[in-house]
Amino acid sequence: MATALLAMSSSSWAQVAPVAGGDDASVPAWWNLNDSDAVLERMQQAAMGNPQSAARTISAALLHGVEPRVAAYGLHALAGLARPEGSLAVQRFLEHRRPTLRRHAIAAAVAIGGSPLARAVEARVGDPDPTVRADAAMALGDMNERASLTTLFTALDRELGASLRPEGTPLIRGCTHSIARLGSADDVERLVGYLRRAPLASMTEAFEIALSRDNLPESLKARIVNTVGSLATGEARTFLLGAVERYRGRPAPWLDLARTSAQRIQVPGGGT
Amino acid sequence: MIRQTLGLAALLTLGACATSNGGAFGLAYPSANTTDIASLEARVREHRPAVTPAVAVVVPPAPARGFTVFSLPDGRRLGQIGVTIVGRPVIAGDLVLARSPGSIVAWTFDGTERWRVPDRGFSLVGASQDNGRVAITLGGAGVTRRNGALLVVDAVSGASRLQRPEAHAFGAPLLVGDDLFVPWDGQNLSVFDPDRGDERLRIRSRDDVFGFVRREGDAVFTGARALYRVEPSLGDARPAPSARATLSRDGLPGAPPFMNDPYVTLNAGLDARERVRLAWRPEGNAQGAGFAHNTAYALFHRDVFALDASTGAVKWAYVHPADIAGLEVARDGVAIVDENGRSAFLHHENGRVTWRAELDTPAAQVVMQLPTEYAPTGAPADEPTRSLVEGLLLAAGGTDTRLMPAQLFAVRALTSLDTPEATHALVTVLTRRQYPQELRAAAGEAITHRTNGTEAMLEALGAHHDYVRDVDTPPVGMLARGLAAAHERRAVPALLAHLNDPATPATDLPAVVSALRELGDPASVAPLLDFLRLYHADRGALPDVGGGEMLDDRHVGDQDSIDAALEQAALAIGALGGPAERRALTQIAEHPGVSGVVRAAAERAANGDTRAASNGSGNGTGEQGSAIDMRFSVPARVNAEQMEAAFIAVRGPLLECLRNATSRPATVRIQFRYDSAGTITRPVVNPAAFQGCMAPIVEGVRLPENTAGRDIGTYVLTTFP
Numbered sequence: 003m004a005t006a007l008l009a010m011s012s013s014s015w016a017q018v019a020p021v022a023g024g025d026d027a028s029v030p031a032w033w034n035l036n037d038s039d040a041v042l043e044r045m046q047q048a049a050m051g052n053p054q055s056a057a058r059t060i061s062a063a064l065l066h067g068v069e070p071r072v073a074a075y076g077l078h079a080l081a082g083l084a085r086p087e088g089s090l091a092v093q094r095f096l097e098h099r100r101p102t103l104r105r106h107a108i109a110a111a112v113a114i115g116g117s118p119l120a121r122a123v124e125a126r127v128g129d130p131d132p133t134v135r136a137d138a139a140m141a142l143g144d145m146n147e148r149a150s151l152t153t154l155f156t157a158l159d160r161e162l163g164a165s166l167r168p169e170g171t172p173l174i175r176g177c178t179h180s181i182a183r184l185g186s187a188d189d190v191e192r193l194v195g196y197l198r199r200a201p202l203a204s205m206t207e208a209f210e211i212a213l214s215r216d217n218l219p220e221s222l223k224a225r226i227v228n229t230v231g232s233l234a235t236g237e238a239r240t241f242l243l244g245a246v247e248r249y250r251g252r253p254a255p256w257l258d259l260a261r262t263s264a265q266r267i268q269v270p271g272g273g274t
Numbered sequence: 275m276i277r278q279t280l281g282l283a284a285l286l287t288l289g290a291c292a293t294s295n296g297g298a299f300g301l302a303y304p305s306a307n308t309t310d311i312a313s314l315e316a317r318v319r320e321h322r323p324a325v326t327p328a329v330a331v332v333v334p335p336a337p338a339r340g341f342t343v344f345s346l347p348d349g350r351r352l353g354q355i356g357v358t359i360v361g362r363p364v365i366a367g368d369l370v371l372a373r374s375p376g377s378i379v380a381w382t383f384d385g386t387e388r389w390r391v392p393d394r395g396f397s398l399v400g401a402s403q404d405n406g407r408v409a410i411t412l413g414g415a416g417v418t419r420r421n422g423a424l425l426v427v428d429a430v431s432g433a434s435r436l437q438r439p440e441a442h443a444f445g446a447p448l449l450v451g452d453d454l455f456v457p458w459d460g461q462n463l464s465v466f467d468p469d470r471g472d473e474r475l476r477i478r479s480r481d482d483v484f485g486f487v488r489r490e491g492d493a494v495f496t497g498a499r500a501l502y503r504v505e506p507s508l509g510d511a512r513p514a515p516s517a518r519a520t521l522s523r524d525g526l527p528g529a530p531p532f533m534n535d536p537y538v539t540l541n542a543g544l545d546a547r548e549r550v551r552l553a554w555r556p557e558g559n560a561q562g563a564g565f566a567h568n569t570a571y572a573l574f575h576r577d578v579f580a581l582d583a584s585t586g587a588v589k590w591a592y593v594h595p596a597d598i599a600g601l602e603v604a605r606d607g608v609a610i611v612d613e614n615g616r617s618a619f620l621h622h623e624n625g626r627v628t629w630r631a632e633l634d635t636p637a638a639q640v641v642m643q644l645p646t647e648y649a650p651t652g653a654p655a656d657e658p659t660r661s662l663v664e665g666l667l668l669a670a671g672g673t674d675t676r677l678m679p680a681q682l683f684a685v686r687a688l689t690s691l692d693t694p695e696a697t698h699a700l701v702t703v704l705t706r707r708q709y710p711q712e713l714r715a716a717a718g719e720a721i722t723h724r725t726n727g728t729e730a731m732l733e734a735l736g737a738h739h740d741y742v743r744d745v746d747t748p749p750v751g752m753l754a755r756g757l758a759a760a761h762e763r764r765a766v767p768a769l770l771a772h773l774n775d776p777a778t779p780a781t782d783l784p785a786v787v788s789a790l791r792e793l794g795d796p797a798s799v800a801p802l803l804d805f806l807r808l809y810h811a812d813r814g815a816l817p818d819v820g821g822g823e824m825l826d827d828r829h830v831g832d833q834d835s836i837d838a839a840l841e842q843a844a845l846a847i848g849a850l851g852g853p854a855e856r857r858a859l860t861q862i863a864e865h866p867g868v869s870g871v872v873r874a875a876a877e878r879a880a881n882g883d884t885r886a887a888s889n890g891s892g893n894g895t896g897e898q899g900s901a902i903d904m905r906f907s908v909p910a911r912v913n914a915e916q917m918e919a920a921f922i923a924v925r926g927p928l929l930e931c932l933r934n935a936t937s938r939p940a941t942v943r944i945q946f947r948y949d950s951a952g953t954i955t956r957p958v959v960n961p962a963a964f965q966g967c968m969a970p971i972v973e974g975v976r977l978p979e980n981t982a983g984r985d986i987g988t989y990v991l992t993t994f995p
Binding site: 103105 | 739740741742743744745747774775776777780804806807808809810811812813814815816817818819824825827828832836861862864865866867
């Protein structure tokens with residue numbers, strides 16, 4: 003049943019799966035769902051036992067309806083268990099009215115993984131709450147969901163057009179992070195092109211990821227270094243020197259370029 | 275010489291009563307009888323009107339002075355004057371008259387001053403030219419300021435033929451051959467000898483106002499608040515009904531009068547009274563009083579609404595890209611000139627632009643003289659012909675809050691159209707978030723009464739918030755109410771989707787659940803139970819992601835709405851569900867975290883008490899089939915009509931709250947909670963400025979007993995007359 007519901011609910015809003023009373027059987031009667039402290043304790047105990055059974059039971063308890071603090075713990079426990087049996091509750095809580103619980107659910111979805119959950123997380127990139135959007139964008143990279151690249155680029159464009167914050171936004175950071183993790187060389191090349199639209203501070207993490215990837219061509223990494231160096235800001239210099247430091251002694255052809263680019267940047271007050 | 279002979283003859287034949295019953299304007303002067311008026315009517319018919327050229331006099335925006343004359347329809351510039359004028363210029367035949375400090379000056383269309391006469395300290399009210407004479411009335415301070423002058427001068431030289439300073443207020447005169455028509459003091463229309471000033475005939479208004487007089491074809495018309503044809507029955511104690519015509523329509527944008535006060539001189543240049551007004555042209559070729567093509571035109575800055583004069587129904591709506599500085603009606607349509615000097619002619623049938631021209635001058639005010647048959651053509655072939663609904667939708671749209679009265683008028687007009695296209699247009703207004711909230715609220719309220727066009731509502735309801743694709747949440751609550759009112763079961767999946775969408779505003783949830791309950795689809799039971807389960811204990815704080823302080827991330831005020839939705843859900847499950855669902859309700863009611871209202875509803879529903887859901891029909895079983903049937907015949911909530919009826923008694927006191935307000939909104943939206951006894955609590959008034967005054971009044975309103983248990987209601991107080 004859970005699998006069927008997952009498949010349904012991720013495909014369209016109109017088909018969000020109802021969760022009726024049928025899952026009550028998964029919650030032992032002695033859990034006493036009307037006593038929140040007792041439920042919390044049962045969850046903790048269950049999490050120590052058989053992961054498969056624990057995930058199913060906790061999931062059922064969450065769907066039965068619990069206080070938010072218990073729900074937060076339950077989702078945390080499902081993340082720790084990382085079992086697909088917990089997916090049903092995670093999926094439902096990805097659409098919970100409380101943004102904090104949606105964020106907890108995203109964290110659990112990352113831990114559990116799987117394409118249906120990834121698609122549900124992808125839908126959260128369009129969430130009304132900015133913190134949920136940012137978490138979802140970041141999570142897609144962690145979930146290795148390459149099919150989400152289009153959404154990530156669209157979200158990046160949208161956010162860059164909507165936000166006036168010079169330091170960037172969490173969503174920009176989340177999108178660039180995930181694109182750098184999931185994207186092909188072409189995708190990363192495209193991402194580099196965003197640098198002057200997006201502040202460097204919101205892209206440094208993405209560039210660090212790209213520089214660390216073995217499956218990207220050195221020429222692309224050199225282009226990243228060149229582009230960052232062309233900004234000629236103290237922030238760019240810091241980034242480049244940091245990269246040099248991290249990769250010191252490794253066979254990275256772009257290291258010399260990074261060092262040279264950093265040295266060319268004149269910073270007020272000097273410094274190395 | 276011939277003219278003098280004619281005048282003498284007229285005096286001999288018609289002036290006897292004037293000399294034997296006191297002088298002109300005398301109080302004792304008798305009212306005309308039917309024979310007198312019939313004779314006057316015949317003289318008018320026999321005297322062919324002079325051919326008047328079509329021209330537009332354009333007064334520029336300050337600080338520019340004077341005016342420019344353009345011929346129409348070619349838009350050729352004929353002449354220009356640059357002197358300061360005071361008061362709206364008047365076109366009389368081939369002359370333009372205006373008050374320039376100290377004088378009333380007549381210019382020819384090429385800008386040459388032809389003559390001037392002293393203004394005697396008065397404003398120019400009106401002028402008329404015929405048979406070589408120009409009649410001028412002065413005053414213009416209103417019908418209660420009874421001081422003015424009646425002048426007749428030679429049209430060519432300006433030589434005085436008649437000067438009558440009087441302690442009376444004059445409307446604009448009309449010369450027809452050797453008869454000079456003058457409305458005066460609001461009550462009288464007199465006909466004078468234009469050379470001697472003797473009064474030949476007087477028609478008194480018994481219960482209305484005479485302020486203007488105008489020739490159209492073979493007939494003369496007068497009036498001020500209605501249109502009267504000067505015909506023999508005006509001499510009777512009760513004029514024939516056919517002699518009078520007016521416009522049957524309330525609530526026009528800006529509430530314009532039938533015509534601007536004819537005893538008051540408008541300003542030169544921009545005068546707001548000309549930007550919001552009603553325009554029409556009498557039909558002279560028909561019997562009795564009437565309007566050309568039975569059409570009147572309501573102007574509101576840049577919007578023109580054509581109205582059926584008999585029914586008041588909107589025939590078409592036209593939205594111009596700029597404010598309209600001048601508008602004049604011809605038989606087959608209406609000519610407009612906007613502030614940028616762009617002119618157009620709108621056809622009376624459909625508002626289609628049949629002619630366009632550029633006058634290439636900025637305009638603050640445009641005065642036009644158009645022959646009755648003026649109907650130019652020459653617009654580009656791609657000029658669209660818009661349907662009434664399309665026109666109204668255009669008029670309802672936009673973000674210019676200055677146009678709000680016209681936008682609301684357009685929405686009300688759409689509401690009156692019982693077509694799917696009109697519903698679609700209302701939904702369009704409702705779903706455009708950039709439109710003013712007041713306008714969208716009006717469209718939303720209208721939608722809750724629609725019984726057709728649900729396709730558009732379903733389509734709108736299919737949208738969901740998506741930040742990435744820049745899609746906003748549709749107005750779910752209003753759409754839900756409309757679809758429930760239309761018994762549109764196809765809405766159930768979309769309503770369920772919004773029930774589970776975190777982007778659906780909490781305030782919309784009660785309406786969504788109520789709609790599901792009213793639609794009574796068994797497929798909604800399981801999702802409603804899921805919703806009830808997930809949120810029945812959802813109160814309090816929780817730890818943030820990654821730890822840290824406990825926080826309660828629920829928006830202030832949302833909990834009430836969620837509780838109301840949960841309460842409705844419990845009642846719906848009790849009514850539509852079976853034993854298993856009722857057992858679940860019992861469990862839910864036992865949770866210590868559940869709110870009192872939700873617990874009460876769940877207990878009631880679990881015990882098979884479906885009174886709330888089935889309206890005490892005597893069916894207490896809660897069995898699915900019977901409960902569903904009842905739902906369609908008896909709405910669970912207080913409907914909009916009942917709401918309206920309950921508020922009628924306090925409408926007056928509510929409107930009193932607007933007295934002396936710095937800004938008077940077109941509508942005031944009042945949202946409140948009510949229970950099954952009809953008791954109203956927690957009213958929220960928008961604009962909030964009226965909360966203090968209106969809230970106590972609203973709390974005193976008692977709605978009909980209902981089955982809703984607890985629900986959120988909305989009353990929109992319209993503040994127009």
